[in-house]
Amino acid sequence: DIVLTQSPATLSLSSGERATLSCRASQSIGTSLAWYQQKPGQAPRLLIFDASHRATAIPARFSGSGSGADFTLTISNLGPEDFAVYYCQHRNNWPLTFGGGTRVEIK
Amino acid sequence: QVQLVQSGAEVKKPGASVKVSCQVSGYSLIELSIHWVRQAPGKGLEWMGGFDPEDGESISSQKFQGRLTVTVDTSSDTTYMELTSLTSDDTAVYYCATHYCSGDRCFANYFDPWGQGTLVTVSS
Numbered sequence: 001d002i003v004l005t006q007s008p009a010t011l012s013l014s015s016g017e018r019a020t021l022s023c024r025a026s027q028s029i030g031t032s033l034a035w036y037q038q039k040p041g042q043a044p045r046l047l048i049f050d051a052s053h054r055a056t057a058i059p060a061r062f063s064g065s066g067s068g069a070d071f072t073l074t075i076s077n078l079g080p081e082d083f084a085v086y087y088c089q090h091r092n093n094w095p096l097t098f099g100g101g102t103r104v105e106i107k
Numbered sequence: 108q109v110q111l112v113q114s115g116a117e118v119k120k121p122g123a124s125v126k127v128s129c130q131v132s133g134y135s136l137i138e139l140s141i142h143w144v145r146q147a148p149g150k151g152l153e154w155m156g157g158f159d160p161e162d163g164e165s166i167s168s169q170k171f172q173g174r175l176t177v178t179v180d181t182s183s184d185t186t187y188m189e190l191t192s193l194t195s196d197d198t199a200v201y202y203c204a205t206h207y208c209s210g211d212r213c214f215a216n217y218f219d220p221w222g223q224g225t226l227v228t229v230s231s
Contacts, residue, residue, distance in 0.1 A: 034217045038152075043202055043204075043220075043221035044152065044221060045219065045221075046218060049207060049217040050214070050217075055207060055209070055219060056209055087152055089218075091215070091216035091217060094166055094168075095154060095168040095169065096142075096154040097154065098152040098153065099151070101152075
């Protein structure tokens with residue numbers, strides 16, 4: 001199974017700052033990676049697919065990059081609504097797996 | 108626009124089974140691939156399995172093989188996830204989700220939208 005390791009576990013930032021989240025795969029997965037945002041009590045929401053493509057209606061302050069085994073989600077100019085938990089997920093092969101998540105909290 | 112609506116919370120005893128439903132609206136279930144993802148309290152997301160209408164086959168994580176059954180009722184556009192031999196470790200919110208589509212393109216195994224989630228509590 002492909003293991004996705006997210007870092008850091010928690011990111012403490014202020015509104016207006018930039019958040020940089022990392023996701024490392026245990027083997028190369030090309031660009032078969034998605035990022036999701038989850039707020040308390042809500043289902044996850046797809047932000048980025050194929051490593052760098054924003055999903056419908058996702059603001060441009062969210063960007064994804066990377067290929068192979070190292071991926072980054074960047075949130076520029078954090079807004080109050082961006083404080084949440086973020087997960088990466090691969091679709092390279094079965095089984096699909098998720099990373100352990102990064103919590104972006106208000107500093 | 109596809110919407111997924113799940114059945115309500117369940118409380119089960121250890122050893123029992125649970126069956127959670129996920130009804131599709133805004134699209135025909137025949138054309139969708141529905142997957143199931145769970146989340147234990149305070150924990151991360153875990154993919155369980157799904158059904159691919161293109162080949163009529165179910166695929167599941169080895170962790171759940173033998174315990175997980177995903178079925179489809181196209182007459183009611185409803186899919187069901189049944190998990191047997193429950194233990195306290197199965198206490199979680201269970202989500203159904205379908206493949207993300209943008210315009211006329213769909214991207215298999217990236218998920219959006221999701222259902223609202225169903226809390227399954229296993230307790231004696």
